[in-house]
Amino acid sequence: MFKITALPTDEVRTLQQGGPDDYGATPEHAVSTGAGNPCRHCLQNIPEGAPMLVLAHRPFAATHPYAETGPIFLCAEPCERYEGDKLPxxxxxxxxxxxxxxxxxxxxxxxxxxxxxxxxxxxxxxxxxxxxxxxxxxxxxxxxxxxxxxxxxx
Structure with a gap:
């Protein structure tokens, strides 16, 4: 048995309010094209035409050689964090x-x-x-x- 863990709500709310990403930059604002723009908080595709954020994310607490940083999307507006054990x-x-x-x-x-x-x-x-x-x-x-x-x- 396992559980899918989405990004923590407190971190996401900080980013949605303009807080810096893992490169220290303000998240970019964009408009979702639909499929292919998955939010890492609600774990759903951001609907076409909806505002979204594009930012650098490092899913590790510290930097080290294996701490990959890359682009992710988030809903620009508050969304509910995914909680569950089924594939979102x-x-x-x-x-x-x-x-x-x-x-x-x-x-x-x-x-x-x-x-x-x-x-x-x-x-x-x-x-x-x-x-x-x-x-x-x-x-x-x-x-x-x-x-x-x-x-x-x-």
Missing amino acids: EILTSSPDYLIKGYGQDDRIVYGTGAITPTDQIGAKVKDIFDRPDVAYIHVRSARNNCYQARIDRG
């Missing part, structure tokens, strides 16, 4: 995703990374969590490597 909308809208495990030290656990078909994510997550050295998993775009969500043990 943004993790069912692509044929596959890159998933990989990380240890307690926030380093990639080698041998866990795999491009995984969407319908096999649950089974692959179980396989990765069978390793005791894996603390959590990141889900990323298989094509652009953009961070999507975190998966924690349930």
